[in-house]
Amino acid sequence: MSSFSIGNLTFDSNLIQGPLAGFSCAPFRQLFYQFTPPAYCVSEMISASDIIHKHKASSRYLVRGDNEKTLCYQISGNNPATLAIAAQILQDHGADLIDLNCGCPKTKIRKKHAGSALLENLDHLSEIITTIKQSITIPLTVKIRVDGNSGRNQNRQTALAIEQAGADALTVHGRHWSEDYDVPCNYQQIKLIKQQVSIPVIANGDIKDDESLRLAKERTDCDAFMIARGGTGKPWLYQELTQGKMDIPLSLKLDIFMQHIEELAVLENEFKALLQSRRLLKYYLGEKLSQQQITSLYECQTILQLQKDLKTLLF
Numbered sequence: 001m002s003s004f005s006i007g008n009l010t011f012d013s014n015l016i017q018g019p020l021a022g023f024s025c026a027p028f029r030q031l032f033y034q035f036t037p038p039a040y041c042v043s044e045m046i047s048a049s050d051i052i053h054k055h056k057a058s059s060r061y062l063v064r065g066d067n068e069k070t071l072c073y074q075i076s077g078n079n080p081a082t083l084a085i086a087a088q089i090l091q092d093h094g095a096d097l098i099d100l101n102c103g104c105p106k107t108k109i110r111k112k113h114a115g116s117a118l119l120e121n122l123d124h125l126s127e128i129i130t131t132i133k134q135s136i137t138i139p140l141t142v143k144i145r146v147d148g149n150s151g152r153n154q155n156r157q158t159a160l161a162i163e164q165a166g167a168d169a170l171t172v173h174g175r176h177w178s179e180d181y182d183v184p185c186n187y188q189q190i191k192l193i194k195q196q197v198s199i200p201v202i203a204n205g206d207i208k209d210d211e212s213l214r215l216a217k218e219r220t221d222c223d224a225f226m227i228a229r230g231g232t233g234k235p236w237l238y239q240e241l242t243q244g245k246m247d248i249p250l251s252l253k254l255d256i257f258m259q260h261i262e263e264l265a266v267l268e269n270e271f272k273a274l275l276q277s278r279r280l281l282k283y284y285l286g287e288k289l290s291q292q293q294i295t296s297l298y299e300c301q302t303i304l305q306l307q308k309d310l311k312t313l314l315f
Contacts, residue, residue: 001242004039004223006097006200007139007168009070011039015213015238018042018171018204018228019074019099022279027263030065031235031256038231038238039224040070045101045115048077048086057093060267064094072097072141076104078113078124080131088135099141100132100167105177116145116177119154122161129165139168143204146189148176155189156196163197170197171226174205187219194222202226210241233257233283250288250314257284258307270303277306288314 004014017024017032019042029041046061047054055061064071073090075098077083087098102125104115118125133140142162147155162170172193174185185205194201203222207213208230216225231237235256240246260280265273281294293313300306 004200006141009096009139011070013037013039013238013242014224015241016040016042016202016224016226017231017238018226019044019101020228020232021045022276023232025060025264025267026063026065026068027260027267028232029071030067030263031260032231032238033065033067033069034256035236036239036242037069038227040072040096041068042072042074042099042226045074045076045104046086048075048079048083051075051086051089052082062090062093063267070096072099074099074101074143076101076109076114078118078128080128083128084131084135087132087140091136091138095138097139097141098132098136099143099171100129102142102144103173103177105145110177119144119158119177122154122157126161126165129162129167133166140166141169141171141202142167143171143173145173145175145177146186146193148179148183148186148189155193159193159196163199167199169200169202169223171202171204172222174203185216187216190220190222194220200224204228209237210245213241233280233286253284254310254314257281257310258303260284261303261306265303273303274300274306277303285310285314 001013003012015038017038021044024044032038044061073095075083075086090098101115102118109115110117172190174187174190175183190203200223202224203216203220204226207216207225207227213225236246236248261273261277264276278298297309300309
C-alpha cells in the first residue's frame with residue numbers, strides 16, 4: 001500500500017473498492033469502515049438521465065453512509081450535456097469524485113451507445129469528458145476496458161484521448177467488453193496504457209487477495225489498484241491486504257451479514273433486502289453452507305426468520 005493522488009485529492013492508500021451493479025450502495029460500502037477501508041469506494045453505475053429526472057436524494061443510488069469518508073459516484077450515458085448536469089448534481093450532493101463508465105459490456109447499455117460503446121468514438125468521448133470537466137470542480141476519472149483480442153489496437157489512442165480531454169485519472173479493466181470472467185485479465189495491455197499517459201492509472205481485474213494484488217502490481221506498474229467482486233462479503237479485505245491475514249470468526253461473519261441486510265431494509269424495505277440476501281449469502285457464508293441450504297433460506301419471509309434459520313444451520 002502507498003499513497004497516491006487524483007487531482008487535488010491525496011489518499012493514504014492506493015487500494016480502491018470498485019463499483020458492483022446491485023451491490024455497491026451505502027449499506028455495502030460503509031461496512032468497510034468497520035475495518036481498514038479502501039482509499040475510496042465507487043457507487044453502483046447510475047444513469048445520468050435518471051439522476052436528473054428520476055432519483056431522489058433518498059434513492060439507494062444516491063444515499064451516502066454517515067461514516068463514508070470519500071465517495072466516488074459512477075455515471076453512465078452518451079449525451080455530453082446530460083452527463084455534465086448529472087455530474088454537477090452529484091457534486092452538489094457531496095460527491096468527492098465522479099467516474100465516467102466506459103466499460104459496461106451489457107447489451108442494454110451498449111444499445112444506448114453508453115458504457116463500453118463510448119470507446120468506439122473517441123472524438124465523442126473526448127467531448128463528453130471535456131464537457132463534464134467544465135461543469136465540476138472535483139476530480140473526474142474514466143473507467144475503460146482494454147482491446148483484448150479484438151485486433152483494433154486502440155489502447156494507446158484511447159488512453160491519450162482521455163488524458164488530453166482532461167480526465168484526472170484512468171481506471172483500466174483488463175478485459176475487452178466481449179470477454180467474460182473466464183478470460184484472464186490482460187495485465188500487459190494495462191501496463192502499455194500506463195506507459196502512454198502521465199495521469200494516474202488504476203488497474204482493475206482479477207484482484208481478490210494478497211497474491212493476486214502482488215501479481216497485478218508486478219505486471220502493470222500502476223499507481224493504484226481497484227478491487228470489485230473480491231470485496232463482496234469481505235469488508236475486512238483491505239485490512240487483510242495491508243496488515244496480514246485475519247481469522248474472522250463465523251459468528252462475526254453472520255453478524256456483519258445480518259447488519260448488511262438490516263441496513264438494506266432501512267434503505268429500501270424488508271422485501272427488497274431479503275431478495276438481495278439471496279445473492280449475498282454465498283459471498284458471506286458460502287464456505288459453510290451448501291447450495292441446497294442456501295436455496296432453503298430463500299423461503300424466509302422476514303429478516304428475523306432468516307437470522308434464526310441461519311443460526312440453526314451454522315451453529
